[in-house]
Amino acid sequence: MLEINIVKKSYINKPALSDVKLSFPRGEIVGLFGENGAGKTTLMKCALGLLPYKGNVTLDGAPITKKNIEKLSFATGEHSFFPELTGAGHRDFYKEHFPAFSDKRFQGLTEFFGLPLHRPLRALSTGQKNQFEVIFALSQGADYILMDEPFTGNDVFNREDFYKVLLGILEPHETVILSTHLIEEVADFIGRAVLIRAGRIVGDVKTTELEDDGKKLIDYVKETYMYQPDRVSRALEQITGEDAL
Amino acid sequence: MKKLMQRLSPPGMRLTAEKAIVAVCWSLSTIWAVGTFITNYLFERNFLFHPEGDLEFLRGGIPPIPSFAALTEGASLGFYTTALIISGFTTFRFLYFIQGSKSIYLIRRLPQRTALFKQTAALPLLGIAVTWMIFLVLTGMMIAVYLLATPKWGLPAEPFKDIWEVFACWKLIS
Numbered sequence: 001m002l003e004i005n006i007v008k009k010s011y012i013n014k015p016a017l018s019d020v021k022l023s024f025p026r027g028e029i030v031g032l033f034g035e036n037g038a039g040k041t042t043l044m045k046c047a048l049g050l051l052p053y054k055g056n057v058t059l060d061g062a063p064i065t066k067k068n069i070e071k072l073s074f075a076t077g078e079h080s081f082f083p084e085l086t087g088a089g090h091r092d093f094y095k096e097h098f099p100a101f102s103d104k105r106f107q108g109l110t111e112f113f114g115l116p117l118h119r120p121l122r123a124l125s126t127g128q129k130n131q132f133e134v135i136f137a138l139s140q141g142a143d144y145i146l147m148d149e150p151f152t153g154n155d156v157f158n159r160e161d162f163y164k165v166l167l168g169i170l171e172p173h174e175t176v177i178l179s180t181h182l183i184e185e186v187a188d189f190i191g192r193a194v195l196i197r198a199g200r201i202v203g204d205v206k207t208t209e210l211e212d213d214g215k216k217l218i219d220y221v222k223e224t225y226m227y228q229p230d231r232v233s234r235a236l237e238q239i240t241g242e243d244a245l
Numbered sequence: 246m247k248k249l250m251q252r253l254s255p256p257g258m259r260l261t262a263e264k265a266i267v268a269v270c271w272s273l274s275t276i277w278a279v280g281t282f283i284t285n286y287l288f289e290r291n292f293l294f295h296p297e298g299d300l301e302f303l304r305g306g307i308p309p310i311p312s313f314a315a316l317t318e319g320a321s322l323g324f325y326t327t328a329l330i331i332s333g334f335t336t337f338r339f340l341y342f343i344q345g346s347k348s349i350y351l352i353r354r355l356p357q358r359t360a361l362f363k364q365t366a367a368l369p370l371l372g373i374a375v376t377w378m379i380f381l382v383l384t385g386m387m388i389a390v391y392l393l394a395t396p397k398w399g400l401p402a403e404p405f406k407d408i409w410e411v412f413a414c415w416k417l418i419s
Binding site: 045048049050066067069070072073074076078079080081082083084085086089090093097098120121122 | 255256257258259344345346347348349350353354355356357358360
């Protein structure tokens with residue numbers, strides 16, 4: 001169980017996270033949604049210990065330290081690989097540092113996406129870089145795989161394929177926390193949705209509960225965010241001075 | 246050696262530039278140190294002799310040559326500069342982890358506590374240690390020249406007085 005209890009995280013007196021309490025049991029695929037600047041990335045970085053914060057994050061009751069950090073992996077749209085190193089070089093690096101690294105999964109996924117293993121990653125397309133980033137996170141042998149906007153730059157077909165592959169390869173003990181703006185696209189692949197706004201958790205629901213209520217994920221998100229459907233027409237009216245509808 | 250250097254460097258980083266800079270620095274430092282000593286030494290040694298045709302004869306009644314430390318004043322300047330340049334590599338190595346990608350996230354997530362230190366500071370520190378070892382070896386060689394090429398009566402009473410000043414280069418700078 002990954003438990004996040006962040007009392008406060010701020011950037012130069014600007015609050016980024018407040019009273020965030022979340023727990024993630026093993027075996028879940030969780031979507032983390034929120035507008036830009038809501039705190040999704042900050043939340044993930046705090047959980048990984050990459051940013052200082054007030055509070056605590058525990059994994060199976062123990063604080064995250066060098067002893068258990070390998071149980072967490074991270075794929076980020078900012079990329080965390082070494083640009084000058086090849087895919088094969090990264091495989092060797094991960095194998096050396098993460099004993100649970102799955103060579104089989106790495107090989108299977110790189111073959112599936114047809115990724116070149118002997119070119120420096122800086123020379124690849126953005127889509128390929130993202131694929132490598134996600135593959136490293138999935139192959140590390142972690143129980144909790146945190147993904148922050150990992151598919152930026154990938155076309156819709158690649159993304160669809162990836163979700164399907166993801167569902168197919170995940171072991172029952174693996175949890176994926178996926179931060180993305182592509183709500184409708186991941187709606188069928190996640191089991192739980194966590195909504196964050198201005199650094200606070202404003203929604204946390206299982207997709208089965210939504211199904212029972214006959215509600216779509218996107219509608220739940222809009223409802224929670226108090227989305228105003230007429231904001232576009234109001235804006236157009238204001239800009240053009242004409243009745244937009 | 247190549248493997249060790251790679252293990253102590255950010256993954257994928259090309260070491261060609263660093264190696265070239267260090268090689269040039271070590272060469273120039275050696276030339277500077279030896280040149281400083283040889284120039285000073287020959288200048289002082291010449292007073293001990295007077296040439297007559299192709300032969301040199303010992304001069305009598307003149308003071309001995311200065312101490313070894315006095316003859317090597319400022320010889321370490323190049324090695325200080327080299328050490329400073331090599332220590333700057335630590336910064337460049339750290340920047341490698343935040344340029345082009347944020348591989349610093351990966352390095353900081355590694356179970357090995359010392360990974361970041363190993364890949365940024367360890368090799369520069371080793372380079373600095375080797376720099377001073379080279380200087381020590383050179384100093385040993387210069388001492389050998391000083392003792393073997395100078396007639397016994399031409400050496401001062403305390404040839405190694407203030408020997409630690411071999412490492413001093415601030416007099417030269419000031």
